[in-house]
Amino acid sequence: MSGYLxxxxxxxxxxxxxxxxxxWFIVLRSQVFAADALSHFAFxxxxxxxxxxxxxxxxxxxxxxxxxxxxxxxxxxxxxxxxTIGIGVTWVLGLGxxxxxxxxxxxxxxxxxxxxxxxxxxxxxxxxxxxxxxIAAVVIGVIAVIGRPLLYASxxxxxxxxxxxPVRLLNALAFIALATVVAEATQALGALLLLALIAAPAGxxxxxxxxxxxxxxxxxxxxxxSVWVGLxxxxxxxxxxxxxxxxxxxxxxxxxAALIATLRRSPARRARRHSVITHTH
Amino acid sequence: xxxxxxHTGSPSALVRVSHGxxxxxxxxxxxxxxxxxxPGEFTAILGPNGSxxxxxxxxxLGRMPLAGGSAEVIGAAPGARRADIGYLPQHRAxxxxxRIRAIDIVGLGLTGARWGFRIPGTGTAEARRExxxxxxxxxxxxxSHYAQRAFGELSGGEQQRILIAQAIVRKPAFLLLDEPLxxxxxxxxxSVVALIREVxxxxxxxxxxxxxxxxxLLTALDQVLYIANGHALQGAVDQVITSSQLSAxxxxxxxxxxxxxxxxxxxxxxxxxxxxxxxxxDGHGHG
Numbered sequence: 001m002s003g004y005l006x007x008x009x010x011x012x013x014x015x016x017x018x019x020x021x022x023x024w025f026i027v028l029r030s031q032v033f034a035a036d037a038l039s040h041f042a043f044x045x046x047x048x049x050x051x052x053x054x055x056x057x058x059x060x061x062x063x064x065x066x067x068x069x070x071x072x073x074x075x076x077x078x079x080x081x082x083x084t085i086g087i088g089v090t091w092v093l094g095l096g097x098x099x100x101x102x103x104x105x106x107x108x109x110x111x112x113x114x115x116x117x118x119x120x121x122x123x124x125x126x127x128x129x130x131x132x133x134x135i136a137a138v139v140i141g142v143i144a145v146i147g148r149p150l151l152y153a154s155x156x157x158x159x160x161x162x163x164x165x166p167v168r169l170l171n172a173l174a175f176i177a178l179a180t181v182v183a184e185a186t187q188a189l190g191a192l193l194l195l196a197l198i199a200a201p202a203g204x205x206x207x208x209x210x211x212x213x214x215x216x217x218x219x220x221x222x223x224x225x226s227v228w229v230g231l232x233x234x235x236x237x238x239x240x241x242x243x244x245x246x247x248x249x250x251x252x253x254x255x256x257a258a259l260i261a262t263l264r265r266s267p268a269r270r271a272r273r274h275s276v277i278t279h280t281h
Numbered sequence: 282x283x284x285x286x287x288h289t290g291s292p293s294a295l296v297r298v299s300h301g302x303x304x305x306x307x308x309x310x311x312x313x314x315x316x317x318x319x320p321g322e323f324t325a326i327l328g329p330n331g332s333x334x335x336x337x338x339x340x341x342l343g344r345m346p347l348a349g350g351s352a353e354v355i356g357a358a359p360g361a362r363r364a365d366i367g368y369l370p371q372h373r374a375x376x377x378x379x380r381i382r383a384i385d386i387v388g389l390g391l392t393g394a395r396w397g398f399r400i401p402g403t404g405t406a407e408a409r410r411e412x413x414x415x416x417x418x419x420x421x422x423x424x425s426h427y428a429q430r431a432f433g434e435l436s437g438g439e440q441q442r443i444l445i446a447q448a449i450v451r452k453p454a455f456l457l458l459d460e461p462l463x464x465x466x467x468x469x470x471x472s473v474v475a476l477i478r479e480v481x482x483x484x485x486x487x488x489x490x491x492x493x494x495x496x497x498l499l500t501a502l503d504q505v506l507y508i509a510n511g512h513a514l515q516g517a518v519d520q521v522i523t524s525s526q527l528s529a530x531x532x533x534x535x536x537x538x539x540x541x542x543x544x545x546x547x548x549x550x551x552x553x554x555x556x557x558x559x560x561x562x563d564g565h566g567h568g
Contacts (some may be wrong), residue, residue, distance in 0.1 A: 147398060156386075156389065210385075
């Protein structure tokens with residue numbers, strides 16, 4: 001195994017697990033658009049980091065988590081609406097374009113912007129991999145603690161609130177967990193493609209399993225598989241960037257899961273319609 | 282029916298509101314509201330949209346204070362015994378639940394407020410007890426045979442049974458149902474009402490159900506609480522549901538007909554959303 005592949009595998013796998021788990025809740029809560037918005041914030045953060053002269057990674061984390069917290073605060077007890085998010089996204093993306101203009105005036109565009117947009121999983125170092133694994137572990141730990149009340153708050157917020165579940169706090173924590181995995185995934189997949197690891201494995205899991213624990217496990221598993229298969233394909237075909245190979249595998253997994261769900265559902269429907277008819281007689 | 286046998290002032294009342302008044306901003310939603318609910322008693326809260334029916338539920342859940350009078354729920358201040366109350370809200374995030382197994386939705390009623398997770402294989406005795414309790418609730422609402430299916434694949438009536446199971450899985454002393462008959466067809470309404478009546482009697486749960494149409498409920502109820510024009514009227518069905526009582530409360534002619542088999546039908550209550558003119562406090566919180 002060549003030297004650059006090991007950090008890529010470690011970072012990619014841990015990011016994929018965190019993205020799959022958080023993504024399962026995001027798909028459940030119909031907040032994929034918010035995840036997309038946060039990836040734009042990550043782009044602006046990376047370029048702003050370069051302009052200010054701090055590391056783009058710090059810029060990504062600072063901007064994404066700050067914007068995630070802001071969205072969480074605006075969202076309050078209900079979820080932030082698409083209009084607010086959409087306007088926020090274009091505004092922050094505008095700031096990113098401004099930062100890019102400043103950067104290119106200083107004769108410094110090119111690789112920084114490309115890395116922020118498309119990621120560079122194969123240039124990650126061992127230290128990057130350890131940081132990625134640590135952040136993923138923290139996010140997974142947080143979800144393990146809040147998962148059940150978060151599920152209750154997502155499916156039946158009014159009843160959960162009446163039972164004393166802190167619905168507002170959980171909504172905010174879900175946003176911040178999402179912002180964290182988005183920031184982490186930017187490094188590997190880039191702002192344009194990271195949604196592939198958040199939405200596709202989780203969406204596939206929702207098609208394949210109705211049991212929450214199973215669904216979360218499947219989402220994490222499909223995420224890891226997408227990273228491994230994607231890395232392997234790009235290793236064999238050096239012209240194919242790893243991030244686009246991973247995104248393609250994840251999308252294919254989602255398409256396959258949707259197909260399986262459709263095929264599984266149609267005989268079940270027929271059987272049920274039959275049983276309804278027999279019950280009425 | 283159980284309503285007559287209870288004596289007002291008996292210490293076992295699950296809910297007791299006396300001379301309750303709720304004010305929002307400068308307008309009074311309702312005043313001098315009296316309500317008592319006993320174990321095994323089925324009570325409907327009725328009245329036009331915006332009359333403050335759901336406001337009463339908020340008071341009983343401890344989420345809205347009374348401006349006057351007093352309220353007590355299961356022998357304590359409202360909100361203090363929230364774990365002993367089963368609550369089925371009117372607005373539910375049904376779309377989020379689409380692909381989740383029905384039995385897991387019921388389970389959240391039991392364990393949804395608990396932090397952390399159980400490592401598989403540990404705490405098996407407790408897990409077994411919880412599983413048994415979930416299956417008991419499913420049996421009670423007659424939902425066992427479709428509990429393994431995704432919530433979104435179920436019919437409206439089946440979904441409502443699952444949500445009722447979620448509300449009763451903790452074996453609450455007291456059950457609050459906000460418009461549980463909404464958007465159900467008539468036969469399904471009748472079967473859900475029959476189910477609630479059965480749960481109420483057999484589990485000795487006190488049930489408060491908010492509705493805007495009394496007719497599907499009439500045969501099952503012990504008592505009613507009508508709220509209209511800022512006033513409230515509580516009593517047994519045959520005392521309150523008469524042409525003269527309802528016409529006086531609503532300030533408009535209302536007819537109560539008695540069918541050949543003794544059943545009543547109420548005609549003319551402003552129940553649908555198209556009657557905004559009679560609202561006491563327009564613009565302040567729907568229901």
